[in-house]
Structures are given as structure tokens and as C-alpha cells.
Amino acid sequence: MNKEIFLYNSLSRKKEKFQPINEGSIGMYVCGPTVYSDVHLGNCRTFVNFDIIYRYLNFLEFKVRYVRNITDVGHLEGDTDIGAEDKISKKARLEQLEPMEVVQHYTNGFHDMMRIFNTLPPNIEPRATGHIIEQIEMVQKIMDNGYGYVKNGSVYFDTLKFAKENNSYGKLSGRVIEDLLSETRDDLKNQGEKNHPSDFAIWIKADPTHLMRWNSPWSVGFPGWHLECSAMSTKYLGETFDIHGGGNDLKFPHHENEIAQNEGACKCSPANYWLHANMLLMNGKKMSKSVDPETGVSNSITPQELFSGDSPHITKGYSPMVIRFFMLQSHYRSTLDLTNDALLAAEKGYRRLMEANKILQDLKHPGNGSNADLDKEINSLINDAFVDMNDDFNSPKALARLFETVPKINGLRAGHLSFNDITGDTLARMKEVFNNFIFEIFGLKDETHATAGSNGNGALGGLMDLIIDIRQTARANKDWATSDKIRDTLKEVSIVLKDGKEGTTWTKE
């Protein structure tokens, strides 16, 4: 197993050879959702992308500790000085619920969706509200190191001082501190009680109506956004760990401020490698919940609408695994454009891959194979798939290698290609690699043979065996009317029959 992987580090803007801090182990932190509304499809893409990364690292037999937080407090809306309110608190007030009820509701919804997309749960999923003490301690450390100042019970991070002494503020996002300080756009001016516009709150004094509040040395209040990730990554992965991930739109200010907080508290940088997943677009634009005034349609779609087809943007529903396959077809660092045509294409491709794998798993080698050109070609395709994954998790390229192998599989089954030209070992290896890639690494599930395969067991499998047997008799008698009626009627209930040389197989559409 070649564990030499290269990944694109947002910090250096270069592909780098991955060197874990402790040989064989990896600490990975990914910014999770703020649970104040239903999970957005764009969030799903990010988490599916990191799920594939997590799965692949596991497959390479790294010991991975994957931490993904739930932000359930501190994510502010609007200005931090006047009328500041966090998203959870606002939602709770609007819906007359306990903040924790809001949090629980959307956390459940998020977990359900992650399960539907077949993502593996992280090893630790810490919540911001469960780590208030750690966050207060971190604020104190930042104060002790001179990078925090108090104004009216709120604590702000002094970006100017930090930038002067460390020369690293803006490193990740490419911001220049001077530009941030002399912000020209009027609508971004937000001086308030902060010393500098680029400073940010790390502890916020709660106004009397605010529902979520904790005691602290500075005021009764709540922690700032950004802070929970700094505190929890430190707690579970250490002051410096291997990989930090998140959506591209978190680069600034969230990740930039996270770095500042960690460095401000411990004088060391948090993660060695920063990975950012790119945005999911729809019809060429970033998904957005706001409604177009001309069309009355918003440029967004919820996962539920995508599954049901109940949206003006698509002509039919698509299953979760088709969506996952669709996501696999682009690189995590590229934007991905969701269109109906692209989904239609993904659905066909997904079925072709699943069908080919099923055929592959049923192939039996008769023995006496040699390592002819075909054997070499197949082995090289399979090897390349791993090379592609080692190169910054290039799932679209690895997937292409699998697809290049598909004609070999079908050819062997149909007899166009001969088993004499591949060894039994190679066939066994193909079976293993296809299963590894499809199910373990890409995390796909076979929805096409969900209930029972053509040789499966259970009631449906038994029924299908009987029906196919009856139809076979009709066909042998050249009773085409009966055989076509069976096929056409089954098609109406989404069961497709395919007559092959060695008999008839069926799949559910």
C-alpha cells in the first residue's frame, strides 16, 4: 500500500507531500454546520468531500481521528456591537423554543441527511455549548498574551497588534492587514466599539433579551463564532495537528481568525495542512436562498426537493447515491455545477458502474490464465486509480480508471475477451479493488439491486426467479406475445429485464 500522498495546502497554495506529525496517525478537523436551519445542499457537498478523504485515509490504514464540530452558539448575525444576536438565539426567540430545542432539531436533521448520503460519522462531534469553559480559558490565554482587549464586557481580538508581531494575519486568505484596516466599501464599515474594523469579538456580552448566556470573568455573555473551533480542535487534536478542512467560503474570516486565536493563545499554528472544498453551484451560480425578483425562483434546491423532484430546476427526482456519484465526478477543489442534464448523466453513469461491478463479482475464472497484454492493461488501470487518489484525492480521475476497466469486465462476460489473457489473481484483484473503491472509498451504496439481486434471496428474488422461468418457457415456444407482456408489465413497475446469452437478469430502476 503506497501511503505517499500529496495534498493541496491552502496555506502555501501548493501541492505538498503529506507528512503526518506522528507516523501512521492523522488528526483531522473539519468545520461542521451551524445548526439553526435545515442543512443546505452545499453543506452536503463539503461533508461528502471530506467523507471521501476520511474514508481514503482510513483505507490507507492511517489511524485517523476525525473531529467535526456542531456550532450551536456564538454564530452572530449582524453587527457585533449593536443588536448582536446569535443565529440559534434568534431562531429560538422567533419560534418560541428553547435554544437547545432548536439545536437538537436541526442537529437531528443534519445527522439524518449525513446518513442518507452515507457519510461516516466523525470520531468526535463536539458541540460549542459543551465547551464554554475551554473557550473562556482560551480567551484568557489570548488576553494574557496581550492580543485581547475588553470593551463594555465584550472581548475583542486585537488583529493589528497580532499582525505586527506575528506577520501572519491574512496568510491563509491572502488578505493584507492594511487593506482590512482602510476598508473602503461603506457598507462594510463596522467600527463600533472595536479598535479596528478587522478586530473581531471572542467573547460577547449578552444583552438582557439574549437567551444563551454564561458567566465569564468579563461579563455574562457568550463566545464569539471562530472561537469554538480553536478551542475544540486544541482540546481533541492538540495545539498543532495535521489537517484542517472546511468550505472555501470559511477561509475568511472564519479560518483566518481561527489561526489568529490559536497562535494568539499558544504561539503555535494549529494545522499543518488546510484543505478547502469548493462551492456547489446551480446553473453556474453559487446556490442562494434569496429569490430572484424577476422569475420568483430562488437559485437553490434542498436535498429533499432533489430526491423528490419537486423543484422547477429539475425534471425528476434523483436518489442520494446518484447525487453522491455526481459529487465524485468532480474534484473537491473545483466548483461543481448542478444542472438537470448533469444529474441525468450522473444517474446513467452510476447505474453503469453498479451493473458492471455486479457482473464482475459474478465472474468466475476457469483457470489457465496468463498475464497477457489484457492482464497488464487491467493491472495498470487499477494501479493508476490509487495513484490518482494519492494525488490530492482525485476522485474523478480514479473513477475514470474504473470506467476504463468496465469494457474489460463486460467483454469477459460476453466472451469478446478471453479469460486466457488474464490470471486468476488479476480477476480476484479486480473484484477486490472495485469493491474497495465503490463501497469503502467512494462510499456508494448499490440502490439498483437494493432488495435482492437476480440471484438474491427473499420474496422478491424468488418471485423474479419464477417469473423469469415462466417467461423463458414462453420464449422457448416462440410465444412472443406472452414474453413481451411480462417484460412490458414489469417495466411499468420499474423492473427491467435483460436477455443475455446465459439467461435473463433483472434490475430495479
Next chain:
RNA sequence: GGUCGGUUGGGAGAGUGGCUUAUCCACUGGUCUGCAAAACCAGCUACAGCGGUUCAAAUCCGCUACCGACCUCCA
């Protein structure tokens, strides 16, 4: 306005200084089949524009055009 990224065939989307092809979908022709579906074979001769570097550039550099993201709500 600032910063960063992108522009690849009918659609989605990889990729590399030169090799034979990414791949998926669509389309066209052929093979197979009772018919169909699937499969297989072949084709569809793409790299925004203009310059430059080079024996060689879609791939490196520059400019132009267009698109997108971020600039304290964003995965």
C-alpha cells in the same frame, strides 16, 4: 474598489510541455438479439482571444474579454 480562482468538444468534468484515448451523458454508424434493453466496436477531430518563451503549449509567461467566489451570514 481589493484579494483569489476559473474559461476544455452538444452537456457535466479530468488532465499533462511532446506520447494512442480522460471519463460519464447525449448523438451517429455498426455488431449482437425473436424484438427490445444492455453490452461491444467505431465516429463525433475540444481546449476563450491575442501576443511571448520553447525544437514542441490546451499545459509556462503577459495582456484583453468574460465568469465566479471572498471582503465579518455562508459548507
